[in-house]
Amino acid sequence: MSDALSYRPKPGEIPTEPGVYRFRDASRRVLYVGKAKNLRARLSNYFAPLSSLHDRTRRMVTTATSVEWTTVGTEIEALQLEWTWINEFDPPFNVQFKDDKSYPYLAVTLADEAPRALVTRTTGIKGARYFGPYPKVWAVHETIDLMLKAFPIRTCNNANYKRAMQSGKPCFAGQIGRCFGPCSGKVGIEEHRAIVNEFVNFMGSQDRKLINSLTNQMKEAALAQDYETAARRRDQVKALNAVLEKSAVVLRDNVDIDLFAIEQDELAAAVQLFLVRGGRIRGVRGWVVDKELDLSTSELIDSIMQTVYTGDAVPPREIVLPELPDDAEALEGWLGGIANRKVRLVAAQRGEKAALLATAAQNAKQALMLYKTRRSSDFVARSKALEDIQEALGMSTAPLRMECYDVSHLGGTNIVASMVVFEDGLPRKDEYRRFSIPESTDDTDSLYRVLTRRLAYLVPDDATPEALPSGGVIAVKDEPENGLDSAEHAPPADASGTDDEAETDDADVPEVAAKRKKFRYQPNLLIVDGGQPQVAAAARALRESGVEGIALCGIAKRLEEIWLPDSDYPVILPRNSDALFLFQRIRDEAHRFAITHQRARRKRDINTILGEIPGLGPARIKVLLAHFGSVSRLKEASVDSIGEIRGIGPALAEGIHRHLRA
Structure with missing residues (x-):
């Protein structure tokens, strides 16, 4: 058996960023999905001499006929995307991984009399609302700890809750300040349900309106000299801000968008399409367009929309683009006719969608570079x-x-x-x-x-x-x-x-x-x-x-x-x-x-010419270059103009002038 795999990419073609990779067979079926902090380092292990590979790995790489990858912004994002694709493609060589580990969720049991927040790897709890998945268990616990500061709800198990409600004594978690449900004796069932609803609404939408409202309440309480209430609102705001920062990579559960990134030069353009459904990346498409004409980004977007949404593809309610085309209104009308509902085109400038757009743009840039490299190396x-x-x-x-x-x-x-x-x-x-x-x-x-x-x-x-x-x-x-x-x-x-x-x-x-x-x-x-x-x-x-x-x-x-x-x-x-x-x-x-x-x-001019002048250190060199812009302009300056610079005396100005003219 030959050690050379025909589809092996050249080392320089594989990026060094974190990402997710997929091995496919001749029928384009996904055989294996994996993640890596450094794609180049990880994939090189699969293309080691076949005799050195594990039997299962060797069978996978010899069955595969191609490998592809998608770069992401962080390792956590790579793990989340890996999970999504493992569930979507059900790759045969990922079976062992799926059996050994499932991803943790934050669940709220809305069907219970007093809903509780818990960490679970089971997704079949009746009436529960799930948030996640999270890359690590500690990430879920950290989120719960922060959310309980803003929304104190029940965390004890059902047995402890039932015992506490029958006996009238607080549950053990309530006694140590870890449970805030009706079983703790601090809140009624109806009041607790209202807090749970706020908890779920914030986790589902992650809307800053609640934070703004709590901030206003904090200020009002402080003006009324109700400092205890102001302190509680302050802690709530800090906790919710921390949750937003830690979950910025994941879009909200109700977000369905198609997100396009474009990287282009004079002759070609690489397009990356991220299909986001339910706040998760459900698919990635990428292709390169040879530009017959010198198209603007606006014209290129029109062409892409017509290509993607011709046939069975139905556009979602929102499409995120790197910039809005000139005919955005007309394009929205055309897309709305296909979808039989209103479709909105947006150009993400900030926030979580802009962060995801930056990730897609990184993939488009890598795809264009790979296309040009492979094209120039083709003998024909x-x-x-x-x-x-x-x-x-x-x-x-x-x-x-x-x-x-x-x-x-x-x-x-x-x-x-x-x-x-x-x-x-x-x-x-x-x-x-x-x-x-x-x-x-x-x-x-x-x-x-x-x-x-x-x-x-x-x-x-x-x-x-x-x-x-x-x-x-x-x-x-x-x-x-x-x-x-x-x-x-x-x-x-x-x-x-x-x-x-x-x-x-x-x-x-x-x-x-x-x-x-x-x-x-x-x-x-x-x-x-x-x-x-x-x-x-x-x-x-x-x-x-x-x-x-x-x-x-x-x-x-x-x-x-x-x-x-x-x-x-x-x-x-x-x-x-x-x-x-x-x-x-x-x-x-x-x-x-x-x-x-x-x-x-330019760097050598600074280090050699000016560095040779006695009494002229790095700080003064920086001041001189900031004023004159270059060594050449400094050389043309008079002694008097050099001496006017802060920190340069007459004697040093004379020395600089003499050295440069010599």
């Missing part, structure tokens, strides 16, 4: 993407090696650029490069300088050093992203000047040849992040380098258009095409790599 999709790019750009061959460049800066300071490499449609992180640009007029000038520098390494081997153009760019971190340097990719020493003449001097011809190995492979396609201006700057660098056989294009982010040199109109690729998906991914990777380097440089 990558091959199709490269063929489509070749055809769209009029290239003679497919672009098996592509390099993408992006520029990042902060208000014109700390200008950096990135170069990312994709071969056969996959990233080659060991060949990523970072550049620092000492000064530049704008992004087009920066791109020109970077590409001039890079293309200089592609001149023929017999070229002289004078033929290597100087772009005024320093490769400050010429290293693989993973930090594992090889002999071929060893980072050069940082140049001390702001141009490359010292690196291309006649006396250093062997050094130039060695450094040229960094960029030994010629790309088939150069991609720049931007539209016509950026492409024109890159074309000028390519033309001046004399290097031939390299295609060039730019991708403009707003409309995802592909621009070619000397073209008045962009190339428009289908929005669901693999070619555009690959363009988008390489552009986003270049942007991410540039931003990462730019942030690292």
Whole structure:
């Protein structure tokens, strides 16, 4: 038997958040439901060598053909969702778990003469009202203790109650202050029933109106100098607030909603639907939509509603959305016609529904990331993407090696650029490069300088050093992203000047040849992040380098258009095409790599440049940067303006000015 399971997810695809997972067989039947504090760590145990697994576990994973998961906000929420799905799907491999353990409830025996509150795992008590389930027994007891402070009701068992009522003596629990029913001798049957009704109403609705009413009563009693009553109301308010905080994860029992979360980018959208019935999550659906057009969230919601509620699906009375669509009123009318009742669309902004929406959004984000990862790793999709790019750009061959460049800066300071490499449609992180640009007029000038520098390494081997153009760019971190340097990719020493003449001097011809190995492979396609201006700057660098056989294009982010040199109109690729998906991914990777380097440089500027000045500690550095915004602006400041800063005297201001100018 092979140890490799065909449906095993890649380690990076599984999130590390808490959640619930489900194994399914070929007929989509759920075989097993489990929870985990860390989904990645837990699921990795199932994909260990089969010989090391328990017999039952091995039989389950070999019977299954897929595994899926749903992330949640907390471990308690994962346990509650696990319970719901075990009861809904009745998975065959969960039988032992269900027999060994059932979940505790808080029950109120409304059919009794004097209803009592109790903890039970039995759900068949006649006339009882149940609240829960709770993840732990202690959670139920804690809730009862808090609720008894606000609503003192009976807790003793039936035998003790009957004995106390016949004898006229308080029950034992009443004697020690743990029971507050008629058996305690402190309240009558009718008065006790009224308190029980308030108890049940609050647990069922968890409405803050009662808390507000008790707060007003507390204030009125305090004004009347009835401090005992005010103290009781205060304790009740504190107890009820504590109950609300501890049960915020669970919606009220009478809540029936469909809750949609959407995570999207320019090309695709992931949708998560949580079906909430009776305050519990009864089902989860998720799917990814390829966006043929650049749809707004409002338009996307319309499309989702039409897809979900066409057929036998009936919308509930309330649908929770990340935002209300522009045609919300019309959409409510259409949905109401399907349901034959009023349907309300709401955008949850706060409270328990907003918390659940955040959980669904987390799942949607994970689903979109997983979709993009799997799509980009598919060999057939990558091959199709490269063929489509070749055809769209009029290239003679497919672009098996592509390099993408992006520029990042902060208000014109700390200008950096990135170069990312994709071969056969996959990233080659060991060949990523970072550049620092000492000064530049704008992004087009920066791109020109970077590409001039890079293309200089592609001149023929017999070229002289004078033929290597100087772009005024320093490769400050010429290293693989993973930090594992090889002999071929060893980072050069940082140049001390702001141009490359010292690196291309006649006396250093062997050094130039060695450094040229960094960029030994010629790309088939150069991609720049931007539209016509950026492409024109890159074309000028390519033309001046004399290097031939390299295609060039730019991708403009707003409309995802592909621009070619000397073209008045962009190339428009289908929005669901693999070619555009690959363009988008390489552009986003270049942007991410540039931003990462730019942030690292800002941090290094603070730690090295200012940290070297005697008398300037972390606190004063923080004050200086808060005032000037960056080291570059501080460098341009006069001694007098530096000395005006709190904590910076004339002598220290002179030292800062002198050090930065040096």
